[in-house]
Structure formats: C-alpha cells, structure tokens
Amino acid sequence: MSENNIVLSIKGVNKTFGGLQALGDINLEIEEGKTHAIIGPNGAGKSTLLNVCIGRLVPDTGTVEFAGKNMIGMQPHDINHAGMVRVFQTPEIFPDLTVLQNVMVPALAKRDGIFKFNAFSSLSAENNIEEEAAQMLDDLGLGAIKTHQAGSMSRGDKRRLELCMGLIQHPRLLLLDEPTAGMARHDTNRTVELLKEIKERGMTKIIIEHDMHVVFSLADKISVLAQGRIIASGTPDEIRGNPKVQEAYLGGAEL
Amino acid sequence: MTTPAIRNDWAVMAIFTVAVLTAPLWLAPIGANYPDLLQKFAIFGIFAIGFNILFGLTGYLSFGHAVFLGVGSYTAVWSFKLLTMNVIPAVILGTVMGGVFAVLIGYVSLRRSGIYFSILTLAFAQMSYNLAYSVLTPITNGETGLQLTQQDPRILDGPAGEGLPSTTLFGLEMSGYSGFYFCAVMLILAFYISLRIFRSPFGLKLQAIKSNQTRMKYTGFNTKPYLLVAFVISGMFAGLAGSLMAVTDPLAGAERMQWTASGEVVLMTILGGTGTLIGPLLGVGIIKYFENIFSALNEATLHAFFSFMPDWLANVMVAISSQFVGEGWHLTLGVLFMLVVIFLPGGVMEGIRRMTAAVRNLSKQKPTELEPKEAEG
Numbered sequence: 001m002s003e004n005n006i007v008l009s010i011k012g013v014n015k016t017f018g019g020l021q022a023l024g025d026i027n028l029e030i031e032e033g034k035t036h037a038i039i040g041p042n043g044a045g046k047s048t049l050l051n052v053c054i055g056r057l058v059p060d061t062g063t064v065e066f067a068g069k070n071m072i073g074m075q076p077h078d079i080n081h082a083g084m085v086r087v088f089q090t091p092e093i094f095p096d097l098t099v100l101q102n103v104m105v106p107a108l109a110k111r112d113g114i115f116k117f118n119a120f121s122s123l124s125a126e127n128n129i130e131e132e133a134a135q136m137l138d139d140l141g142l143g144a145i146k147t148h149q150a151g152s153m154s155r156g157d158k159r160r161l162e163l164c165m166g167l168i169q170h171p172r173l174l175l176l177d178e179p180t181a182g183m184a185r186h187d188t189n190r191t192v193e194l195l196k197e198i199k200e201r202g203m204t205k206i207i208i209e210h211d212m213h214v215v216f217s218l219a220d221k222i223s224v225l226a227q228g229r230i231i232a233s234g235t236p237d238e239i240r241g242n243p244k245v246q247e248a249y250l251g252g253a254e255l
Numbered sequence: 256m257t258t259p260a261i262r263n264d265w266a267v268m269a270i271f272t273v274a275v276l277t278a279p280l281w282l283a284p285i286g287a288n289y290p291d292l293l294q295k296f297a298i299f300g301i302f303a304i305g306f307n308i309l310f311g312l313t314g315y316l317s318f319g320h321a322v323f324l325g326v327g328s329y330t331a332v333w334s335f336k337l338l339t340m341n342v343i344p345a346v347i348l349g350t351v352m353g354g355v356f357a358v359l360i361g362y363v364s365l366r367r368s369g370i371y372f373s374i375l376t377l378a379f380a381q382m383s384y385n386l387a388y389s390v391l392t393p394i395t396n397g398e399t400g401l402q403l404t405q406q407d408p409r410i411l412d413g414p415a416g417e418g419l420p421s422t423t424l425f426g427l428e429m430s431g432y433s434g435f436y437f438c439a440v441m442l443i444l445a446f447y448i449s450l451r452i453f454r455s456p457f458g459l460k461l462q463a464i465k466s467n468q469t470r471m472k473y474t475g476f477n478t479k480p481y482l483l484v485a486f487v488i489s490g491m492f493a494g495l496a497g498s499l500m501a502v503t504d505p506l507a508g509a510e511r512m513q514w515t516a517s518g519e520v521v522l523m524t525i526l527g528g529t530g531t532l533i534g535p536l537l538g539v540g541i542i543k544y545f546e547n548i549f550s551a552l553n554e555a556t557l558h559a560f561f562s563f564m565p566d567w568l569a570n571v572m573v574a575i576s577s578q579f580v581g582e583g584w585h586l587t588l589g590v591l592f593m594l595v596v597i598f599l600p601g602g603v604m605e606g607i608r609r610m611t612a613a614v615r616n617l618s619k620q621k622p623t624e625l626e627p628k629e630a631e632g
Contacts, residue, residue, distance in 0.1 A: 080475035094466035109475035119457035
C-alpha cells in the first residue's frame with residue numbers, strides 16, 4: 001500500500017555460523033518515522049541482524065535494502081553516509097579523546113565525508129562543529145564533563161556518549177542496540193524521554209531492548225525474534241496479547 | 256574561543272624559533288654547540304617529527320622509516336651530480352622522492368595493522384638496503400657509497416673548477432654554521448607543519464583512528480586514505496632529513512637504510528614522548544648528545560672529573576663510570592631507555608608533566624592549609 005514509506009527492507013536473510021542458524025529467513029520492513037523494536041530472548045539473533053544491516057556481517061542469502069539501495073557488500077563508511085547509523089551494545093567510543101572530541105569526530109564525518117585532507121585548517125576555528133557537539137552533550141546531560149577523557153567515564157555515561165555520537169549525525173535510520181542496558185533507573189528514564197523527543201523530530205529507529213518498560217513506551221511496532229526467526233510482528237497491543245510470544249519469550253508469563 | 260588557541264600556537268612557534276636559532280649559545284655550556292652536532296640535532300629532529308606524525312597520531316609503528324632517509328640522501332646526491340650544487344633542488348627532490356617511496360611502501364604495508372604492519376615496513380626497509388648494495392649498484396654505487404666526482408655533468412652549474420665543489424645556497428657555502436642554519440630553518444618549517452597537523456581536524460581524525468579504528472569506520476570515515484596520507488607525510492619528512500644529510504656532507508651510503516637507523520628514530524620518539532609535539536625532539540637531543548659527547552669521554556677526562564675525591568675512591572669511580580662512556584655509551588643509553596620506559600611510559604615529556612603538576616600542587620598547598628574547603632572546588 002505505502003511502499004514509499006519503507007526505509008529499510010530486509011528480505012529473506014539467512015546467516016549461519018558453523019552449524020548454528022543465527023538468522024533464518026528474516027523479512028522485515030521498517031516504516032519511515034517509526035520506532036521499531038526488536039525483542040527476543042538472549043541468543044535470538046538480534047545483534048546479528050543489526051550487524052547484517054550495517055555491513056559488519058554479510059548474510060548467506062537475502063538482501064538488505066535501505067532507501068531503495070542494496071546495502072549488502074557495501075563498506076561500513078558508505079552505509080554510514082547513506083544514513084544508517086548504529087549505536088553499539090558495548091560502548092564503542094574513542095577512549096583516548098575527550099568527551100567533546102568524541103562527539104566532534106562524527107560531526108566532522110557528517111561534514112567532511114569519507115575522506116578530507118584538512119590538515120592545515122585549525123580545529124579551534126571549527127566553532128560550528130564544536131558548538132553543535134557541546135549542545136548535544138548538554139542535551140544528554142554530559143555537558144559538565146565534556147573536557148574529561150572519554151575512557152575514564154562510567155559505563156552508563158559511555159553509552160550516553162555513544163548515543164550523542166549517533167544522534168549528531170542526524171541519521172535517517174538509527175539502530176540502537178540496548179541503549180539503556182547498564183544504566184541506572186534515573187538515566188534510563190532520561191534516555192527514554194530523549195528517544196521520544198527524537199521520534200517527534202521524525203528520526204526512524206530500530207531498537208533492541210530487554211527492558212519492556214522502555215520497549216512499550218517507545219515502540220510503534222514490535223517484532224519478536226526467537227531462535228533466529230521472527231515469530232510475531234505487530235503493534236505493542238497485538239504483541240502483548242500474542243500467546244506465541246508469551247510462550248517463546250516469556251515462558252508463559254503475563255506481559 | 257578561537258583567538259586564544261591560535262595566539263597560543265603563534266607563541267609556541269615564536270619560542271621554538273628563538274630556541275632553535277639561539278641553540279649555538281645555550282648549548283655551549285654542555286659542549287654541544289659545534290655545527291656538526293647541531294646539524295645532527297636539526298636533521299634527526301625533522302626525521303623524528305615526521306615519524307611522530309605517523310606513530311604518534313595514528314599509532315602505526317613503522318620499523319622501516321630509514322628507507323625514506325636513504326632515498327632522500329641518494330636523490331640529493333644525484334641532484335648535486337646531475338643538476339647543480341645548489342641545495343634547493345636537492346632538498347625538494349629528496350622530499351618528493353621520499354614521498355613517492357612512501358606511497359609505494361605505505362600502500363602495501365597499510366593493508367595490515369599492528370605488528371604485521373611493523374614487520375612489512377621492516378621487510379621493505381631491509382629489502383631496499385640489500386638492493387642498494389647489490390643490483391642497484393649503478394644508482395647507489397654499492398659499498399663505496401654515492402659520491403661527487405670531477406666528471407659529474409652538473410648541467411646547471413657548467414664545468415667544475417679545481418677540486419670537488421661544495422654544496423651552496425645560491426653561492427653561500429653550506430658548511431659550518433651556515434649549514435646548521437639552513438637545517439634549522441627546515442626544522443622550524445617542519446615543526447610548524449607538524450603543529451598545524453596536530454591542531455587540525457585531520458589530526459583529530461588520525462588520533463581517533465589510533466584510539467578506535469573500528470569505530471572510525473562505522474562513524475563514516477574511510478580510514479585507509481587517512482593512514483596513507485599520514486604515512487606519506489612522514490615519509491616526506493624523512494626524505495627531507497635524508498637530503499639534508501647530503502647537504503651537510505654530499506655522499507650517500509646504504510647503511511643509512513639499515514634497520515638500526517629505523518630503530519633509532521623509534522627509540523628517539525618513545526624516549527622523548529610519543530604523540531607530543533616536543534617529545535621527539537627531546538629524544539633526538541638526548542640520543543645524539545650521548546652518541547657524540549659521552550662517546551668522546553675517556554678515562555683521562557673521568558680522572559679529571561673525580562679529582563676532588565681521595566685517590567682510591569676516584570679510581571673506583573672511574574673504573575665503574577668508564578664502562579658507561581667512550582665505547583660504552585650504548586650502555587648508558589640502554590639503561591636510560593629502560594628507566595624511561597619502565598617509570599615514564601609517556602617518555603621525558605611525561606616526566607616534565609608530572610614535575611610541573613607536582614610543583615603546582617606544592618604552590619597550591621599553602622592556601623589549602625588555611626581554607627581546606629575552598630581548594631576542593
């Protein structure tokens with residue numbers, strides 16, 4: 001019906017590691033502007049699916065189409081510039097740089113492209129980039145520690161920093177791998193508020209999450225992954241009442 | 256925001272320029288103010304600054320950087336033989352050839368990272384060294400080394416007069432202090448370029464590659480060209496240093512490309528402080544000073560030094576310390592290097608940083624005693 005609204009379309013993706021089928025015949029369509037949650041028990045293949053999307057893994061069969069272009073075999077940096085950005089499960093930051101620099105680097109990527117030899121312009125003259133990065137850090141409550149070395153931050157702060165690094169690139173599709181894992185309750189709520197705000201700005205998101213509170217307060221659509229297969233897809237209400245989901249994922253417990 | 260940082264850069268450059276140009280004065284008390292040694296400081300300074308752009312910013316440890324030094328020297332001598340004794344073309348061609356070789360070697364070596372990258376660069380360096388001794392003899396003149404002769408065409412200079420000509424800068428002979436000042440100007444230029452790179456967006460991106468290359472790729476950067484450009488720039492610095500060696504002494508030998516020469520610049524950089532602007536220069540200063548001054552000390556000078564002691568004690572002191580001077584200067588250097596790496600992994604620069612921090616704490620202590628709460632904020 002509304003083919004144009006599909007940003008990401010995953011068709012018939014299979015991936016095996018040795019004898020283990022990590023992903024089996026995955027078909028998934030992500031609509032523009034929506035937040036799509038992928039839930040499922042540990043080892044269900046959620047992270048593998050994200051890795052296929054951003055080019056870290058090549059699937060055995062199937063296609064990943066983003067904004068009408070096939071992403072399979074493309075380099076990670078090209079996928080980034082196409083507009084698909086991932087925030088990792090274990091914080092992937094630049095530990096030796098300052099917090100502010102950590103956010104300036106992705107902002108430079110957005111402006112400079114995959115390569116630019118700007119060795120003779122001065123970093124301290126990059127006021128726009130610096131202000132933008134500082135603003136983003138303020139928004140996520142990291143403004144006070146922007147001169148700290150990123151490697152010395154707490155795990156929760158690192159995760160928030162990585163979220164900053166993803167958001168500053170204003171991606172068309174943001175892939176979030178457990179954005180609130182390892183965060184204190186207070187921080188989790190703050191992150192949820194922030195993600196809701198981004199949703200209003202119209203950024204499409206895929207979010208992998210264990211925290212059901214987070215999932216149900218953010219997601220427009222939920223897909224449930226179990227043993228490498230999508231066993232259910234639908235609105236939060238449909239998923240809540242789906243007996244198959246309750247059995248596979250929650251062992252029959254009430255959601 | 257902008258102005259203080261840029262003003263700060265100019266202040267650094269001003270201090271550096273004054274320090275380099277007045278080196279013959281302030282190095283006099285430690286006996287290191289003769290042109291020969293000063294030239295070595297400047298030339299190896301350029302070599303180490305360039306090496307630091309690669310190793311200090313990207314973390315890629317090249318173990319074959321002496322190739323570019325050798326290439327720069329050979330190119331410069333050929334320029335003296337074929338074109339002119341003027342040093343300008345020699346220096347330009349030496350730098351360019353260093354860059355050309357860096358493109359070739361870097362393109363292949365940068366396909367790997369970590370130890371494999373180091374091994375590849377080392378392999379290239381040893382290969383070049385051995386080729387210079389064997390099949391490339393027509394270009395390198397093998398074991399004898401490439402030298403000037405009376406029969407050289409020197410098409411821009413016209414026929415040679417009596418004896419071998421010397422290198423000049425538009426008529427000014429490049430020997431003694433004029434030679435040093437030429438190298439010093441090149442050093443200042445090299446330092447300026449390095450400063451700009453360190454403080455540029457490009458430099459930040461290189462540091463980010465060193466910190467987490469995988470993240471860089473997912474952040475939207477193609478890291479290969481960044482690394483190659485850093486490698487080529489550092490190769491060109493080495494080419495410049497090599498050509499300056501030929502400027503001060505117009506002959507080139509293959510031993511300049513040996514792995515020990517590549518290792519030396521690694522030692523200098525680590526000793527002084529990898530990834531800092533000044534560190535590599537301090538490393539150069541220390542190593543070249545030991546090499547030239549400590550190696551010249553002998554038992555007689557030691558006896559004179561310990562003469563204030565009773566005879567028997569002086570003899571013991573001389574017996575011990577004589578192991579560390581003259582031929583034994585490598586021992587001193589080795590001990591020093593071990594001490595630095597074990598206690599100051601950031602090199603001499605880390606030592607300086609710790610000392611200034613300690614001094615600052617000491618001077619802060621007094622108000623703390625009066626109002627302990629105030630100092631917390």
